[in-house]
Amino acid sequence: MPVDDTRTVVYRIDGTASRASLTMRNETGGTEQGTHLVPWDDTFTVAPGQFVYLSAQNEGDHGTITCTITSDGQVVQTAESSGAYVIAEQIREHHRSTRSVDLSRFSTEEVTSLQQYSLFPNATVLVSADLVSVLVAVPGSAPDRAELVAMHFERSPRPDRAPSTRPCRTSRPTSAPCSTRIWRC
DSSP: OOOOOOEEEEEEEESSOSEEEEEEEOTTSOEEEEEEESSEEEEEEEOTTOOOOEEEEEOSSSOEEEEEEEETTEEEEEEEEESSSHHHHHHHHHHHHHHOOOOTTSOHHHHHOOEEEEETTTEEEEEOSSEEEEEEEEOOSSGGGOEEEEEEEEOOOOTTTSOOOOOOEEEOOTTSOTTOOEEEO
């Protein structure tokens, strides 16, 4: 008789909110996003040790959201929030308290959205309220010698509110191979 080596996972959203915006990892390991009426649940099977996650944000002006993940009937994680657009408010508070960055002038959509711009032929720019990232694919002499260069720029505090830090400078000696990077900050 074959051994059933899978786990039954249940995602559940409860609360007093009427609608929630969800982001989750699905049965095939992909990411899904969508808006659902509350309460909501989804059941699927995964291999042992597979990573799962569920995030929900209240889309109304008031109410609570409770996210619960169970595996084979056992609660793995539960979290609750109250109020509207709690994810955006938590992002704003995190930046305010850890980096003295004020994101209050950005709307909820601007704080939680990520814009992607593909620049021909091998560069991508990612923009959100708190960062800009640039990804560049650099071809190599063979496919396994190619590089992906990532530059990440986080929003800094305004100069009138907090001191600025010196920018990081990079250099590569002309005698060094192309894959060598020297960082000086």
